[in-house]
Amino acid sequence: MKAATVEQLNKIVAGCAEVGETVKVTDPAAFRAKAIDTLIYNAVFADAPAIRGRARWMVKSAGLDLGVWAASIQGLYEAMGRGEVAGYTVPAVNIRGLTYDVARALVRTGVKHNANSFLFEIAKSEIGYTYQRPSEYAAVLIAAAIREGYTGPVFIQGDHFQVNAKSFKADPEKEVGGLKALIKEAIEAGFYNIDIDTSTLVDLSQPNLDAEQRLNYEVGAQLTAYLRGLEPSGVTISVGGEIGEVGEQNSTPEELEAYMEGYLRTLKKLGDYVGISKVSVQTGTSHGGVPLPDGSVAEVALDFATLDKLGQMARKRYGLCGAVQHGASTLPDTMFHKFPSVNTGEIHLATGFQNMTFDSPNFPADLKARIYAGLHVACADEKKAGQTEEQFIYKTRKKGFGLAKEEIWTLPEATRNAIGGELEAKFDFLFKQLNVIDTVSDVEKHVPTVMVAPNLDQEIAWAEKFAVPAPLAPSAPNED
Numbered sequence: 168m169k170a171a172t173v174e175q176l177n178k179i180v181a182g183c184a185e186v187g188e189t190v191k192v193t194d195p196a197a198f199r200a201k202a203i204d205t206l207i208y209n210a211v212f213a214d215a216p217a218i219r220g221r222a223r224w225m226v227k228s229a230g231l232d233l234g235v236w237a238a239s240i241q242g243l244y245e246a247m248g249r250g251e252v253a254g255y256t257v258p259a260v261n262i263r264g265l266t267y268d269v270a271r272a273l274v275r276t277g278v279k280h281n282a283n284s285f286l287f288e289i290a291k292s293e294i295g296y297t298y299q300r301p302s303e304y305a306a307v308l309i310a311a312a313i314r315e316g317y318t319g320p321v322f323i324q325g326d327h328f329q330v331n332a333k334s335f336k337a338d339p340e341k342e343v344g345g346l347k348a349l350i351k352e353a354i355e356a357g358f359y360n361i362d363i364d365t366s367t368l369v370d371l372s373q374p375n376l377d378a379e380q381r382l383n384y385e386v387g388a389q390l391t392a393y394l395r396g397l398e399p400s401g402v403t404i405s406v407g408g409e410i411g412e413v414g415e416q417n418s419t420p421e422e423l424e425a426y427m428e429g430y431l432r433t434l435k436k437l438g439d440y441v442g443i444s445k446v447s448v449q450t451g452t453s454h455g456g457v458p459l460p461d462g463s464v465a466e467v468a469l470d471f472a473t474l475d476k477l478g479q480m481a482r483k484r485y486g487l488c489g490a491v492q493h494g495a496s497t498l499p500d501t502m503f504h505k506f507p508s509v510n511t512g513e514i515h516l517a518t519g520f521q522n523m524t525f526d527s528p529n530f531p532a533d534l535k536a537r538i539y540a541g542l543h544v545a546c547a548d549e550k551k552a553g554q555t556e557e558q559f560i561y562k563t564r565k566k567g568f569g570l571a572k573e574e575i576w577t578l579p580e581a582t583r584n585a586i587g588g589e590l591e592a593k594f595d596f597l598f599k600q601l602n603v604i605d606t607v608s609d610v611e612k613h614v615p616t617v618m619v620a621p622n623l624d625q626e627i628a629w630a631e632k633f634a635v636p637a638p639l640a641p642s643a644p645n646e647d
Contacts, residue, residue, distance in 0.1 A: 170209050170218050179205050180225070189620070190228040198229065199314055207267060207310035211303055212573055212635055219635070220627030223306035227357070227621035230309040230321075237305060237357030238320030241405040242613040243284060244444040244488035247512055252609050255602035256506040257488075259286040259324055260594075261517035263297045264568025264575050265524055265586065266304070270311035272587040276594040278317055284606040285598075286360060288324035288515070291349060296566045298636045301325070301356035302629040309357075319607070320614055324360035324405075325353045326515065330386060332367040343386065347393055354397045354404070355625055362407035362447065362491075363390045369411065376425035380410065384429035392437040401617040403441055407491060407513075411449035417470055418448040423477055427485050445512050446481050447491040450474045469502065471509050478510025488512030496520060503600035514601065520590060521565055529585040534574060538567035541639055545570060571639040 170176040177186050183197035184190055192198045203226070210222035230236060246252040262269045270287060277283050287308045289299060299307075305323050312321050328346060335342040350361060368382035387408050398404055410426040411418040423446065434440050450470045478490035489512030495503075496519030506514055525535060539560055543550075546563040554562075568575065598604060 168205055168208075169213050170222075171213075171215060173218070173221060176206075176209060176213075176218055176221060176225070179209070180229075184225075184229060186225065190225050190232060192229050192232050195233060198233075199316060203229075203310055203314050207307060208576070210306045210310070211576070214635070216631040216634075217627050220302075220630035221623065223302055223630070224621045224623045224626040226306045226310045226313070227626075230313055231618050231620065233313055234318035235309055235312045236320060236616075236618040237309070237323055237359055238614060238617065239359035239402055239405050240284075240286065240322045240614065241360075241403045241441075241444055242615060243610055244405055244512065245486070246609070246613040247488035248444070248482055248486035250482070252613065254507055255284070255604075255606065256492075256511045257284050257286065257513045257603065258597055258601055259288045259326065259513055259515045260520065261288050261290060261293060261326060261515070263289075263293055263517070263521055263565055264572065265578075265583065266299065266307050267311055267314075267576065268583045268587045269520065269524075269590055270308050271315055272591040273594050274312050274315040274317050276591055276598055278315060279595070280598050280604045282598060282603045282606045283317075283319050283322075283610050284603050286322040286324045286513070288326040288360075288362075290327040290517075291325070291329055291346075292327065293517075293565075294349075297569045298572055298633075300629060300633045301353040301358055302626055303633075305357040320610065320616075322360055323356075323358050324362065325350070325358045326362050327364045328353075328361055329364035330367050335368060335386075343390070346390065350390065350394055351397055352629065354394070354399075355622075356629070357619070357621075359399075359402055360405040360407075361394060362409070363387050363394075363443075364409045364447075365390070366409035366411055366447070371416075376421055377429060380422065380425045380429055383410070384408075384426050385433050387443075388430050388433035388437060391434060391442065392440050395440045399617070399619045401615070402619065405444045406442070407445045407447060408443040409447040409491075411447075417450055417473055418477060419473075420476060420480055423448070423480055427481075431485075443487065445488045445491050446477075446485075447493055448474065448477045450492065469498065471505055474506075474511060475509035478512065481512075482510060491515065497522070500596070500600075503597060506600075507602045516597070518565070520593070521568075523590060523593060524586055525564055525567070527586050527589055529582050529589070531578065531582065534571065534578075537639060538571050539564070541570045542567055569636060572636055573638050 180202045183194040183202055184192045206222055213219045289304055365383045365387040373379045391406055410422050434442055450473050481487040482489050489510045491513045492511050493515045495514050496516035542563045550559050
C-alpha cells in the first residue's frame with residue numbers, strides 16, 4: 168500500500184501507535200508484525216515526498232520509543248585503543264539492494280549471538296548508483312531493527328566519503344564543498360560513523376613521505392574539524408582515515424607515521440578536536456575482487472604481517488581501534504578467523520553479499536536477465552576493450568540494485584525470506600570467525616545512550632530533494 172495522505176499514513180499504525188509530536192508505540196508486537204513493513208515501504212517508495220519524509224520520521228521516532236537509536240561506535244573504539252577491549256574484529260556491512268531484508272538478516276544474527284558490535288554502511292558511490300540517500304538508508308536500518316525485536320544502538324556508517332582526485336585538482340574548493348554537503352546530509356540522517364577518504368590525494372611522486380601524504384592528512388583534518396561542528400549534543404562521531412587507496416600498493420609503517428603525525432599536527436592547529444578512531448590500510452585487496460574472464464574472482468595474496476604491524480602501531484602509538492581492512496567480502500572463508508589476531512579493528516564487507524543475492528537460486532531468473540540487459544544500456548560506456556561478458560556483468564551488476572530497486576524490494580515474501588536465510592547463514596559464519604559473539608556488554612559499557620530525536624521538516628526536505636527512481640523497464644534491448 169502506498170499512502171497518498173497523512174491520514175492514510177497514520178492509518179497504517181492505527182491501533183498500535185499514537186502519532187503526535189512523537190510516535191508512541193502502544194502495542195509493540197502489533198507494530199512489528201502489522202505496521203512496520205508497510206510504513207518503511209512508504210518511507211522509500213511513496214509517491215509524495217511529504218509522505219516519504221513523514222514515514223521516515225515515524226520510523227525513527229518509533230525506534231526511540233522502542234529503544235532503538237542511531238549511535239556512534241566511538242566509545243568502543245576508544246576502549247580498543249586503550250586495550251580494554253580486544254579479541255574481535257567489528258564487521259561493517261555495505262547493503263546495496265534488498266536492503267530491508269538484508270538488514271533484518273544481519274540484525275537476526277546479532278540477536279542470536281548477543282552481539283551488537285557491527286556496522287551498517289554505505290559508500291558515497293553506492294548512495295548514488297543504488298539510489299539510497301542517507302535519510303532513507305538510516306530509516307530502513309532502524310525499521311529492520313524494530314522488525315526483528317532488537318533493542319540498543321544501531322551503528323550506521325558513511326563509507327568512503329571520498330575526494331575525487333581529478334575534481335580536486337580542477338577545483339579543490341568545489342570538490343571539498345560537495346563532500347561537506349554529503350557529510351552534513353549524513354549526520355542529519357543519523358550517520359554517526361563516517362570514514363573520510365582523502366587517500367586519493369596521496370602523491371607518490373613527491374620527494375618524501377610527509378609530502379606524499381600532505382594533502383591526504385591536511386584535507387582529512389579539515390573535514391574532521393568541519394564534521395565536529397555538526398555533531399548533535401552528546402555525540403562524538405567515529406571518524407576513519409585512510410593512508411593508501413584500496414587496490415593500490417601496500418601500506419607501510421612509515422606511511423602510517425607520516426599520515427598520523429601530519430594529521431594530528433594539522434588538527435591541533437585547527438582547534439581542540441577529537442581525531443580519528445581508526446585507519447584504513449592497503450594490504451593486497453581490491454574492492455569487489457578482480458574478475459577473471461570466466462567471471463570468477465582471482466585469488467588474493469593478503470599481507471597479514473603488514474596488517475598486524477600497522478594495526479599494532481595504530482593501537483599502541485595512536486590509541487586507535489586498530490587497522491581497517493577493506494575489500495574483504497570476496498576473500499576465501501579460510502582467512503576470516505585470522506583478522507582478530509592481527510590487530511584488525513574493523514573489516515568492510517560488501518560485494519560478497521551482492522554476489523550471493525544475484526547468484527542465489529532463489530533470485531528470479533527473468534528479473535536478473537532484465538537487469539543484465541538494462542546494464543548494457545545504462546553502463547555501455549563502462550565496457551572495456553577485451554572485457555568478456557562475464558567480466559562486464561561482474562563489474563557493473565552492483566548498479567542493477569538501483570535499476571531495479573522497487574522490483575527487488577517487492578519480490579515475493581517467500582523469495583525474500585529464502586535469500587535472507589542464505590545471507591543470515593553467511594553472517595552467522597562471519598560473526599563466529601571474527602569473534603563478535605557476546606559483545607553486548609562491551610557496547611553497553613563503552614557506548615553511551617544518546618538518543619537524537621528526528622526532525623520531521625528535515626526528513627521531508629531530504630525526501631523532496633531526491634526523487635524515487637523509475638522502475639526497471641519491462642524489457643530492454645537485446646545485446647548480441
